[in-house]
Structure formats: structure tokens, C-alpha cells
Amino acid sequence: MVKTAFDTTPTRSSYDVVIVGGAIMGSSTAWWLTENPDFNGSVLVVERDPSYEMCSTAHTNSCMRQQFSTELNVHISQFAADFVKNIRARMGNDERIPELSIRSFGYLYLADTEAFAEVLRRNIEVQHRAGAATRLLSAAEIKEAYPFYNVDDIVLGSINTVDEGYWDGAAVFDWWKRQARERGVEYVANEVVAMTREGTRIASVTLKTGEVIACGQVVNASGPRAARTAKMAGIEVPVEPRKRYSWVFKAETPLDRDLPLTIDPSGVHCRENGGGTYQAGGHAEIDPAADPEDFAMDHSLWENHIWPVLATRIPAFEAVKVISEWTGHYAVNTLDHNAILGPHPDVENFVFLNGFSGHGLQQSPAMGRATAEWLTHGEYRTLDMSAFSYERVMRNAPIIETAVI
Structure with a gap:
């Protein structure tokens, strides 16, 4: 025992x-x-x-993606996807272990400049060589697939809905x-x-x-x-700790389909959380190393930066209520x-x-x-x-x- x-x-x-x-x-x-x-x-x-x-x-965020710019990082995530989807078999067919899956709502990178769009084009070549199913989307194609976005400033997007999304x-x-x-x-x-x-x-x-x-x-x-x-x-x-802030919020009018983990050009990101709730994350413009014991929340960041970005990108998020928030640390290799x-x-x-x-x-x-x-x-x-x-x-x-x- x-x-x-x-x-x-x-x-x-x-x-x-x-x-x-x-x-x-x-x-x-x-x-x-x-x-x-x-x-x-x-x-x-x-x-x-x-x-x-x-x-x-x-x-x-407990999410995985294959949209990286190096083939090795793509292969690393592909192995993670295989492991998660076959976890019980991987762990000796122990019947106590739950069968898991990936909720593949995908990651959606949004580019608002031609220079950023070119980065997405270069990255997709790497991802395709590694076997990822990433697709490039024009602003019109994004709007057709996800009508809730404001894409007036968007030049290009990239998304992969195969083994990209939430996992336990x-x-x-x-x-x-x-x-x-x-x-x-x-x-x-x-x-x-x-x-x-x-x-x-x-x-x-x-x-x-x-x-x-x-x-x-x-x-x-x-x-x-x-x-x-x-x-x-x-x-x-x-390697140094950098503070990363997260919020879970409830939308007064939930979206009518899953929200991909959306990476706005501003760096703010947001994803589907289920039940009409969503999880957003970001960090302050000035992003110094933090003390590893410092988990103080920057309460002004939501009002002054995160929420305005979300409400502009997804107008349905103008009416939301934060139900949870926390500070974590990235271990950043500088x-x-x-x-x-x-x-x-x-x-x-x-x-x-x-x-x-x-x-x-x-x-x-x-x-x-x-x-x-x-x-x-x-x-x-x-x-x-x-x-x-x-x-x-x-x-x-x-x-x-x-x-x-």
C-alpha cells in the first residue's frame, strides 16, 4: 500500500x-x-x-498544440497527443486509469500585419513537414467559420483542429x-x-x-x-520566473460554438472552457523576472488591457463576469x-x-x-x-x- x-x-x-x-x-x-x-x-x-x-x-491552460516553428517541437507535441489518447495502454492497461481524449478546438493564431502573416506561412511549412494538419485562413474564411470574431484588422490566421486543444x-x-x-x-x-x-x-x-x-x-x-x-x-x-495571469469568466451571451484557443496579435489569449465560461491569459507589457514566491495578482491588467482586447476581438465578450483569477509563473529560457x-x-x-x-x-x-x-x-x-x-x-x-x- x-x-x-x-x-x-x-x-x-x-x-x-x-x-x-x-x-x-x-x-x-x-x-x-x-x-x-x-x-x-x-x-x-x-x-x-x-x-x-x-x-x-x-x-x-492544460492545452497542447502542434503549431511550432521547429520540427522537433512539433514531434514532441505529437507524441504527447498519442500518449494522452492511449494513456491506459501506455500505463500498463491499469483499469484505474481513465481513458482520456483531446478536446480539439484548435489554436487560432491571428496576424494583423503582413510580416506576422509571413511568419505563419513559414511556420506552416515546418508543421506540414512534420505531419501537422495546420491550415491557413483568410480573414473571410475565419469569419465564415467563426462569425463571432471581429476580423477587420486581420491579414491571416492559422489553425489546426487535429490534436490541438484541451487535455486533462x-x-x-x-x-x-x-x-x-x-x-x-x-x-x-x-x-x-x-x-x-x-x-x-x-x-x-x-x-x-x-x-x-x-x-x-x-x-x-x-x-x-x-x-x-x-x-x-x-x-x-x-531560466527565470515570469508572471502569467489567468482569468476564467462567464459570458452573458455564450458563443454558439467552441472558441479555439485564440492568440490575438496583442498577445492576449483566450479559449473555450465549457458551460458558457472561457479562460483568458496574458501578461503586463513590462515583463521582468519575478520572485518565485510572488503570486500577487495585477488587478488592473484585466480592466486596462485583457478585457478591452477580448471585447474588441469578440464583441460578445463586452458583457462578461470574472469568476476566477490567479497568477502563475512561466519558467522562461531567456x-x-x-x-x-x-x-x-x-x-x-x-x-x-x-x-x-x-x-x-x-x-x-x-x-x-x-x-x-x-x-x-x-x-x-x-x-x-x-x-x-x-x-x-x-x-x-x-x-x-x-x-x-
Whole structure:
């Protein structure tokens, strides 16, 4: 019988793998390690907040898309879609696990300039090469398919209604964590506060409660706290928390069909939530790094920016009532808004799983699998993730992802 609560003290003084952070990336990695027949080591997941109330995983839109500007990111999301749609089979046909689907209302990118339209045209070529079903729509075609939009300023749109939309990320996270623990992964409610480095390796981590835990490999899966975790190993990583605001609102006159996750040219986004409710998100024009403990809401942002944009784009949203709001954090890779993955070239057993810049939830199936492969085999066996290595940070050689929300 697996306990539902986490103990604070590890049962051992040494583990083959210590994962710093037990939210969706850490739990995906832990589960994939248990799934790998070639891995037979011990795993400790250290999670500072086992309620997960303030982690990025809990503040997500819980949507996935294939509309990226790099083929690898498209393939990563395609794997996520396959995993979610086949989750019970993927997780050993465990009858406790629900059958899940993707509510594919799609993402709709709106371009209001010819320059932005050209970006969408270039991106669709990448997406089609990767097998995505993205379509370009003229303003007239958008208006015909979705009459509720104001498209007077729109030059072009792109949409994909195949495996793009809402999925139950909370259920996937819960079952990864639950099955990993049932299979022997140990989770503790604690915090890594220091690391001891001996030459080219991390020899041990120190927990807030004082225990010193020897480790074979360390995975930095600490989300917006990635830079703080890396600094304990004497490593710099260009990842910082950025505040992202969300609102759920009810429309006095609901739309007569599903609302795609609409990315307005202003950067404001909004999607179908069901039952006449919708979820919107955005951030302030000035977007500095935030303290990872800062979840204060900017109440003026809704009135002064988000709602006016929504009401202009979708006139039916002139009469709405906010029913919920919150602040979350993106773990932004300031180099190129792409993941940083794999080992540090000089600290060989320190493994990055960081910098997802807002698309981490949908990338978690592939990223956890890849990290588990690296930890087990020292190489990637499925999708080749080597492009996301830390070496590009050292070379200042970004892989620019233009499709960032």
C-alpha cells in the first residue's frame, strides 16, 4: 500500500537518481524510469510543496498544440497527443486509469500585419513537414467559420483542429506520480538547499531538514526555480520566473460554438472552457523576472488591457463576469524560449530539465521519456533531443522558437 502523503525524511542515505522537483516534469521522468526495463536503480523525488498549489503545473491552460516553428517541437507535441489518447495502454492497461481524449478546438493564431502573416506561412511549412494538419485562413474564411470574431484588422490566421486543444493534464500528472510511487520511486516533502561537488560530479545533496543524500545523478526539474537549483552546483542557467495571469469568466451571451484557443496579435489569449465560461491569459507589457514566491495578482491588467482586447476581438465578450483569477509563473529560457535538456558538459551527473517557457505541460511526456533514456543509457533512444543541450547556452547559439505564447 502506497501512502498518499509524503514523508519528510528519505528512507535511504544514497540514491542512484535524485530528482529536484516533483511536479509534472519530475514525475514524468520518475515514471519513465520505472517504465524502462534497463533501469533498476533507486529514485528519490524531492518536492518542496507536495500540495502543488503554487507550481506551474497547477496554473496551466492544460492545452497542447502542434503549431511550432521547429520540427522537433512539433514531434514532441505529437507524441504527447498519442500518449494522452492511449494513456491506459501506455500505463500498463491499469483499469484505474481513465481513458482520456483531446478536446480539439484548435489554436487560432491571428496576424494583423503582413510580416506576422509571413511568419505563419513559414511556420506552416515546418508543421506540414512534420505531419501537422495546420491550415491557413483568410480573414473571410475565419469569419465564415467563426462569425463571432471581429476580423477587420486581420491579414491571416492559422489553425489546426487535429490534436490541438484541451487535455486533462492534472489526471496524467496524478497517475504518473501515483504509479511511480507504487513502483518504488520515493517522494519526500522536503527541499534541496545545497549540493556538494567533487570534481566533475555532484556527490551529494543536502535537504532542508539536514540529511545529506549521496547521489549517482541529479535532475534539475525545479521549474521556475531552475536557476536557484543550478547555482547550488556552481552552474548558471538562463531560466527565470515570469508572471502569467489567468482569468476564467462567464459570458452573458455564450458563443454558439467552441472558441479555439485564440492568440490575438496583442498577445492576449483566450479559449473555450465549457458551460458558457472561457479562460483568458496574458501578461503586463513590462515583463521582468519575478520572485518565485510572488503570486500577487495585477488587478488592473484585466480592466486596462485583457478585457478591452477580448471585447474588441469578440464583441460578445463586452458583457462578461470574472469568476476566477490567479497568477502563475512561466519558467522562461531567456536565451531562446526552448527547453534545456541533458547533462552539463563539465558536471557530468547534473542533468537539466528546464526552461520550457510556457509549453512544458504538453512537452512533459516526451521530455520525461528523453530524460529517463539519458539517465539509463547516456543517450536518447527515441526522439533525438540533443539540440536542446546545455552546450548551446555556452556557445550562445539559440534555437529560436517563434511560436511562443
